[in-house]
Amino acid sequence: TNEKCYRKEFITVFGSPVDENPTVVIMDAAFEALGLDWIYNAFEVYPQDLETAVQSIKALHMKGANCTIPHKVAVMKYLDHISDAASIIGAVNTIYLKDGETYGENSDGKGFTKALEEEQIPITDKNYVLLGAGGAAKAIAVELALAGAGKITVVNRSRERGEDLVELLRAKTPVKADFVLWDHSYELPADTDVLINCTSIGLYPDTSSPDLVYDSLRPNMVVCDVIPNPPQTPFLTEAQNRGCHTLNGCAMLVNQGAINIKLWTGLDAPRDIMKAALLKEFQ
Ligand code: NDP
Incomplete structure (x- = not known):
């Protein structure tokens, strides 16, 4: 046979x-x-x-x-x-x-939390700042919240999408969540543990960076980008220059x-x- x-x-x-x-x-x-x-x-x-x-x-x-x-x-x-x-x-x-x-x-958000785990970065009770409130931000925010994140601050250009995400997190998960309208150069709160760019800013062929006060980044912060191409975005380079531990979108x-x-x-x-x-x- x-x-x-x-x-x-x-x-x-x-x-x-x-x-x-x-x-x-x-x-x-x-x-x-x-x-x-x-x-x-x-x-x-x-x-x-x-x-x-x-x-x-x-x-x-x-x-x-x-x-x-x-x-x-x-x-x-x-x-x-x-x-x-x-x-x-x-x-x-x-x-x-x-x-x-x-x-x-x-698996978008789970891929992100796995990437943090891979780098031995603890998730529980930490303070997160998410730039963006689209599909990637939503998936990441929900998984972080379900994994025990302490607080998530959603910083978004359009009010409606940002507020919708914060409402979703408050209604469906135990996390504390806040919205900040992104109509200015955003300064990171000093108690931020992890900053994540969940916008499409920096995706090839765009070479721009999110509008932040980059000197508010501190060396103890973990800075992540969802952009996989290029793996090393100008945003991550700014963070590395300030001593932050970085994680790229390929991870x-x-x-x-x-x-x-x-x-x-x-x-x-x-x-x-x-x-x-x-x-x-x-x-
Ligand atoms: P969406 O279109 O759903 O959301 C885009 C978000 O970016 C919105 O919050 C939008 O704000 C914001 N944004 C876009 N341009 C600007 C700008 N110039 N200034 C301020 N905010 C801006 O996209 P997705 O969430 O689906 O995808 C976002 C990125 O994530 C993509 O580049 C994609 O490549 C990447 N991604 C990576 C994955 C990975 O595994 N590495 C998986 C999934 C996505 P507003 O609401 O105001 O429009």
């Missing part, structure tokens, strides 16, 4: 636009290191086709998928199950198939991918290999 299996497991990312999504780089590196002959490929999916795309996960017995712009919120209504954190965040970036049913998870992206790999394969992801592949791609 021929027991060879010619079928390859398939994982995809649904997005639009999706051509420039670099996730395949870390997934290919991970699959190779794990000895899995799996395929990861992006699919351009328009909003009106999202339901069909999600149904195809079941129909084609795919292991799962990632969801990116503009589908992270809309996809939720097509899934059989949503994790508690993803339902608080109100967005799903990862889908996995289990016993024929689709499960939605949000979050890789840890997010590692969480997804665990969900899809059950295996521990080779994070160092994934990180090296990503840094090589963005160098």
